[in-house]
Amino acid sequence: MTTEFDLGRLLSERGAERYELHTRYLNHQLPRMLHTIGFDKVYERAEGAYFWDADGDDYLDMLAGFGVMGLGRHHPVVRKALHDVLDASLADLTRFDCQPLPGLLAEKLLAHSPHLDRVFFGNSGTEAVETALKFARFVTGKPRVLYCDHAFHGLTTGSLSVNGESGFRDGFAPLLPDTAVPLGDLDALARELTKGDVAALIVEPIQGKGVHEAPPGYLRAAQELLHQHKALLIADEVQTGLGRTGDFYAYQHEDGVEPDLVCLAKALSGGYVPVGATLGKDWIFKKVYSSMDRVLVHSASFGSNAQAMAAGLAVLSVMENEQIVANARATGELLKSRIAALTDKYELLADVRGRGLMIGIEFGRPNSLKLRGRWTMLQAARKGLFAQMVVVPLLRRHRILTQVSGDHLEVIKLIPPLIIGEREVDRFVDAFTDVMDDAHSGGGLMWDFGKTLIKQAVANR
Template sequence: MGERFDLAEVLRVKGAQRYELHRDHLNPQLPRMLHAIGFDKVYTRADGAYLYDADGQDYLDMLSGFGVFALGRHHPEVRQAIHDVVDMGLADLTQFDAPPLAGPLAEQLLAKAPHLERVYFSNSGTEAVEAALKFARYATKRKRILYCAHAFHGLTAGSLSVNGADSFRKGFGPLLPDTAVPLGDLAALERELRRGGVAALLVEPIQGKGVAVAPPGYLAAAHDLLRRHGALLIADEVQCGMGRTGDFFAYDHDGVKPDLVAVAKALSGGYVPVGATLGSDAVFKKVYSSMDRVLVHDSTFGSNNQAMAAGLATMHVMDRDEVVANAGRIGDELRTRLAALAERYELIGDVRGRGLMIGIEFRKPQDRKLRAHWTALQLARKGLFAQTVVHGLFHRHRILTQVSGDHIEVIKLIPPLIIGEREVDRFVSAFADVLDDAHRGLALTKDFGRTLVRQARSN
């Protein structure tokens, strides 16, 4: 009998080679991009809202794995739930039984959406969206899906068909023949509905790209229009749901009751990928209309015990610790303090969002010297100024953020929902420091340029 598998030994031997191995065997452009901007750090551990490098330096994570770590990293109760379910040695994925933990998690989710009755579990956000698209088409016997310009719903083929960014779609066609309408434009929506054949409108109550918030009343009015034309409303809550906006679902702010809801990311507790598609009894019974159709839409790994345990522990902690309320309160404080900075810095054009999903948009300044600098960056690449801010926050203050989409001057903040005033103070202070430099002249851009040159030389 050979030696036992030793995961710690794999990390000891191969951990330092992570970027080289990724370059050689996975996506070759990822390590190249990270190296170019100096983001190719080696993090040795993580806890709560922080990442740590080998020197013990902390990095404030205002990105939370694109919204996965709502409870922060390595929440002890979610981690314990994973240990417990593995140690129980339960029969899992038999494919011919009712998974024991799927029902309890479905109950927990539906309690947050009492107008809906059923849940389908998958493995990711894009799969949750794919299920919603299929269910809507089958239930209505129509083929067209409307989606909003600038939307992001995933990168599998069906989800890509309703992706508002050409850069993601290019070269992967032909895709499904779906139609974009502007977010908030009821007249455009009604025109498309009158053309006929619409199964559903798929919409993010707050778009991830650019952090565009659906205008007040839009979702409710859109749902009324859809009902009149026999179509459904699908809410994509994969990123903006699970408490991020200060309500459990972002659509709750608008008093609307979607026909289908897609969730994922935070439901995983940061451990085991899980997606869920919530829907009405009427829709599900049309899709699963007979025993012959029992597996008409299914997933091999859906409802596995580890994922369900992570979801149940996450839901428990969110309720007990009032995580959703914290997201609303701390999010309001952070947005208020950032909006106050807009009065000091003319490069800030807008601060928007809800709860802890916040977009900071930059604009062309009035000051002549600043305007010339802004214009030069725009000519080089639209969105480059926002990237210099992200770079400054990371390299000067060890704060991880992101530009909220390609070719746009918006940075997005989607931190763990458990952050408090300490993290708000750290971010606002760091952001003001970076903006001070940006308003003084070229220092911020020069720092970014020096990093590009230095990293290119070390490649």
């Protein structure tokens, strides 16, 4: 006898408890934070680049679940693939056979990076990074991994070792042997390599924290230096890969760059199933898996599961058939140019940067005396409060979801679904213009909220 489980009924009966449940059983600071900044919304449904609340009001998603929803939410092709794979009743995860879906997905991924040969499938971006770190240290026989200042590569112990933000690392030592070098500083890289103990440099072609791009020529020159010292180049494309920056991989914006290992995750399953992938050269995989005794020396219980593989194949099919990469490039150029055109109009707007649909909007110290005094007041309390002052009215007044790009950063990061078009660009630019008008007019709305943020920042010290 089977017992019926009614998910719809459960959500209907207890969905209204969502914030209370989080407070009681999960991270209790999340609902507290959301309430403080007015982000404690109740979204009823989602599709594409939009959410809807119980009143039927739509919200434009410029965050894409931190980049997971590359195709937007509930893409019909990916949904159908998941229904199909469940209906197929495959003999999945026997662990002692070879299913076709992982091989087919690996083949498709590798077609976009022909200098790479093999794939390991895990369950997240941080797992993809952990795999790359393990493989690099093993095949080189060296312990130390270099990373760049302000990098973000994950939060498990290995990936945390190459995380450039002290706020994430504090209290979790000891970590792996590691050293940070400035992004773009080849001299600093060369100095570390001459010590002879470096296994690899791991780098985001465009850093997620702050949206900082590697300078032109840096990746190729770094690759040459690393190889001269028998060390590897690891490209972390967890957020930048799969079309986000207007090329399939962000490292492909620079000719001649061929990383030894590439880390993928986030958008690979269309946001449905946790999945990660580490792509690498043949010799690396053959050295790690050097004999039958070592067949499970690196593995993952849920790695290569049928649902994740089917979703990944569907995502790559949609990307090809709907020209997702080209759209990200064209729409990103339009969005970036429209925002950049506002820098002469608004003295608080310091810089607009990025590639494709990964755009950073940075705010800076204004020139006028009145605004400078207010800016200084915010900075004295906590750097990053002005960016939060922009993010909040974008949601509360214009129903657009964005994020501050990192702790203590006056940068907003836009990483919307790659399916957005001119309509969404118009909506964002109009809303952003309205918010900036308010910030520069001396009106009370934004700056009054700034006082609330200052009180909160001081209370948390």
